[in-house]
Amino acid sequence: MRLQFLQAVYLLCFLAIIFRLGYWQIVKTDDLKVLAEQQHLRSRTIEAPRGTIYSSDDSLLVSNKPSFLVYGLPKVLTDKKKTTLMLSDILAPIKESTEAGKKRFKDELLGSLSQDLFWVPIVKNVDLDVKDQIEKLNIQGIGFEPTQARFYPEASSSSHLLGFVAADSSGRQAGYFGIEGFYNGELKGMEGKIVEEKDAKGLPILIGKFSQRVPKKGFDLVLNLDRSVQYIVEKKLKEGIEKFGAKGASAVVLDPQTGAVLAMASYPNYDPSHYADFPREYFKNPIVADSYEPGSTFKILVMSAGINEGVIKQDTICDNCSGPVQVGGFFIRTWNNKYQEKLTMTDTIVHSNNTGMVFVAKKLGLDKFYDYIQKYDFGTTTNVDLQDETNPEIRPKEKWKEVDLATASFGQGIAVTAMQMIKAVGAIANQGMMMEPHIVKYIKSEGKVTEIKPKVVASPITPATAKIMTEMMVTAVDKGEAKAFKPRGFRIAGKTGTAQIPVEGHYDANKTIASFVGFAPADAPRFAMLVRYDQPTASIYGAETAAPTFFSIARELFTYYGILPEE
Amino acid sequence: MIKQNVVGLKKLNAGTLNSSCSVRLRKKVLIPASFLLVVFLLIEIWAVNRLSSYGDRLNQIKNSQARLELENQILENKIAQKSALSYIEQYSVSLGFGQAKSVEYLNFPEVANAK
Numbered sequence: 313m314r315l316q317f318l319q320a321v322y323l324l325c326f327l328a329i330i331f332r333l334g335y336w337q338i339v340k341t342d343d344l345k346v347l348a349e350q351q352h353l354r355s356r357t358i359e360a361p362r363g364t365i366y367s368s369d370d371s372l373l374v375s376n377k378p379s380f381l382v383y384g385l386p387k388v389l390t391d392k393k394k395t396t397l398m399l400s401d402i403l404a405p406i407k408e409s410t411e412a413g414k415k416r417f418k419d420e421l422l423g424s425l426s427q428d429l430f431w432v433p434i435v436k437n438v439d440l441d442v443k444d445q446i447e448k449l450n451i452q453g454i455g456f457e458p459t460q461a462r463f464y465p466e467a468s469s470s471s472h473l474l475g476f477v478a479a480d481s482s483g484r485q486a487g488y489f490g491i492e493g494f495y496n497g498e499l500k501g502m503e504g505k506i507v508e509e510k511d512a513k514g515l516p517i518l519i520g521k522f523s524q525r526v527p528k529k530g531f532d533l534v535l536n537l538d539r540s541v542q543y544i545v546e547k548k549l550k551e552g553i554e555k556f557g558a559k560g561a562s563a564v565v566l567d568p569q570t571g572a573v574l575a576m577a578s579y580p581n582y583d584p585s586h587y588a589d590f591p592r593e594y595f596k597n598p599i600v601a602d603s604y605e606p607g608s609t610f611k612i613l614v615m616s617a618g619i620n621e622g623v624i625k626q627d628t629i630c631d632n633c634s635g636p637v638q639v640g641g642f643f644i645r646t647w648n649n650k651y652q653e654k655l656t657m658t659d660t661i662v663h664s665n666n667t668g669m670v671f672v673a674k675k676l677g678l679d680k681f682y683d684y685i686q687k688y689d690f691g692t693t694t695n696v697d698l699q700d701e702t703n704p705e706i707r708p709k710e711k712w713k714e715v716d717l718a719t720a721s722f723g724q725g726i727a728v729t730a731m732q733m734i735k736a737v738g739a740i741a742n743q744g745m746m747m748e749p750h751i752v753k754y755i756k757s758e759g760k761v762t763e764i765k766p767k768v769v770a771s772p773i774t775p776a777t778a779k780i781m782t783e784m785m786v787t788a789v790d791k792g793e794a795k796a797f798k799p800r801g802f803r804i805a806g807k808t809g810t811a812q813i814p815v816e817g818h819y820d821a822n823k824t825i826a827s828f829v830g831f832a833p834a835d836a837p838r839f840a841m842l843v844r845y846d847q848p849t850a851s852i853y854g855a856e857t858a859a860p861t862f863f864s865i866a867r868e869l870f871t872y873y874g875i876l877p878e879e
Numbered sequence: 880m881i882k883q884n885v886v887g888l889k890k891l892n893a894g895t896l897n898s899s900c901s902v903r904l905r906k907k908v909l910i911p912a913s914f915l916l917v918v919f920l921l922i923e924i925w926a927v928n929r930l931s932s933y934g935d936r937l938n939q940i941k942n943s944q945a946r947l948e949l950e951n952q953i954l955e956n957k958i959a960q961k962s963a964l965s966y967i968e969q970y971s972v973s974l975g976f977g978q979a980k981s982v983e984y985l986n987f988p989e990v991a992n993a994k
Contacts, residue, residue, distance in 0.1 A: 371959070372955070372962075375956060377952075377953075466963045511934055517930075539964060540964065867982075871982055
């Protein structure tokens with residue numbers, strides 16, 4: 313009996329073991345397999361290096377800077393006070409310049425290392441040299457995580473054009489604004505992954521499991537931007553904004569034959585490597601994101617429409633310009649309230665005469681006037697490869713009144729961006745062919761080079777009209793208000809502009825956008841340029857602010873390109 | 880009968896001869912083969928053991944590769960920084976260079992010429 317009982321007990325035990333083993337080996341097999349793999353296999357994500365950005369001469373504009381995040385493991389650290397002292401000796405002078413700042417850094421470091429946490433970040437973006445110094449201290453519980461930061465050898469130069477890189481909502485790097493934002497997909501690359509078997513010490517086992525997805529570096533971009541031209545433009549613009557006491561300043565230089573953007577600068581700007589220290593309003597690029605009323609610079613486009621349509625010639629005389637013109641119950645006056653009996657169309661451009669422009673607009677009529685606004689691509693984006701481009705709306709034709717046509721003829725009551733304006737003027741410089749503006753010249757990816765080819769988007773005027781307009785603009789420079797600043801001996805085509813800024817439903821006479829647009833050399837243009845000051849205080853006029861800066865930049869560009877004076 | 884015996888003896892002799900040959904052959908092939916097998920087994924055990932413990936060396940190589948890549952990137956950046964136009968301008972000013980106040984353009988007859 314006892315023997316049978318023992319047999320039964322043994323059988324039960326045996327069955328229990330069988331069932332338990334069956335449970336682990338059959339029911340829980342997948343869970344255990346995963347657990348075992350987690351212990352044996354190590355998986356690492358490798359961040360793909362972001363693509364590099366070069367200027368047209370293959371100089372680095374933006375690259376990657378290897379840096380490290382220093383972290384602490386409070387539960388591993390034995391002597392926290394000693395660790396704090398040792399680390400703050402190295403890190404405090406880098407992060408803080410004042411004695412008070414260094415002390416605050418030390419206190420904060422001790423505070424974070426004393427927390428009841430497994431992992432605490434200490435300092436971000438530490439250089440390799442600093443990492444080496446800390447490693448030599450051989451502190452158990454201090455570690456490093458490699459990170460990538462963007463590096464700008466030319467510092468804040470071209471910041472509006474380049475944009476910056478910051479973490480997105482998932483913590484991954486993403487480009488914002490400018491080129492970084494527009495070409496984020498191309499620049500970011502594809503992250504890699506390594507899965508390898510490790511031993512008890514955490515070291516890889518050579519004959520173990522191994523799988524690898526190699527990270528793909530982002531595409532490199534070569535820009536049309538000429539860093540010498542950019543440097544000249546930025547320097548002159550910075551001098552100008554201080555000299556003329558302006559609230560802001562912008563300049564863009566284009567190759568009118570290809571649409572290549574050679575330089576683009578705006579102030580106030582920001583440092584893309586420390587973008588967080590600047591107000592958000594500084595991030596958008598005023599050349600493509602800000603709309604403004606172009607004022608008298610718009611006259612050359614309206615005049616070109618009139619000539620192209622054959623309703624006027626350069627020597628056509630205005631029969632209604634001897635005094636203020638009444639339109640729709642409003643009086644249109646000239647900027648200096650001076651009037652000319654026999655005003656020709658060339659005189660209209662040279663003296664920037666508003667009544668002469670009203671005459672041209674009337675000759676054109678609303679339908680043709682509106683057609684040319686559309687032919688010059690106002691009301692649509694320029695398709696420049698920058699993220700933050702906006703498109704100021706042009707009122708529907710049905711809503712235009714007689715006075716709207718009159719004021720639009722001299723660039724008031726119509727909004728454009730600086731990029732739209734330079735693109736349109738580029739058509740006059742390029743025999744009537746309007747080019748699509750482009751920042752990027754090539755996209756390079758693993759031996760493959762994709763060229764962004766010049767693209768003609770429209771031909772709003774004929775070559776003959778473009779030639780007549782060029783002559784009128786050359787005369788405007790030679791005989792106009794800004795003639796004193798013109799470099800001697802060169803033929804430069806240009807036009808000044810002073811537009812009042814609408815404030816709360818009316819125009820403020822003392823707040824203006826002063827601008828100058830033109831190209832040179834007039835007969836074989838190497839560059840078209842627009843210079844704009846926002847609310848200059850030294851003088852409200854474009855002829856006394858934007859024009860001198862334009863000519864100052866042009867003078868440097870003539871030397872840089874080796875262009876000789878014609879006279 | 881005698882004939883049969885002779886044939887049987889011949890067969891026996893041939894069988895004895897065959898079996899002695901195969902024993903010799905077995906000895907000739909199997910012993911070195913077994914020896915080789917043992918050697919290979921030992922080599923495999925040694926190699927597996929060696930490779931397993933080679934992870935440390937591999938780790939060192941990977942680390943030094945990563946370090947060299949980092950240093951290359953840092954050097955590239957330093958070169959770019961020293962080639963920046965703002966730096967060049969600053970440096971040239973410290974060397975006593977300055978911007979030309981005016982540019983003189985020379986006409987062809989003013990330039991020295993030789994035949």
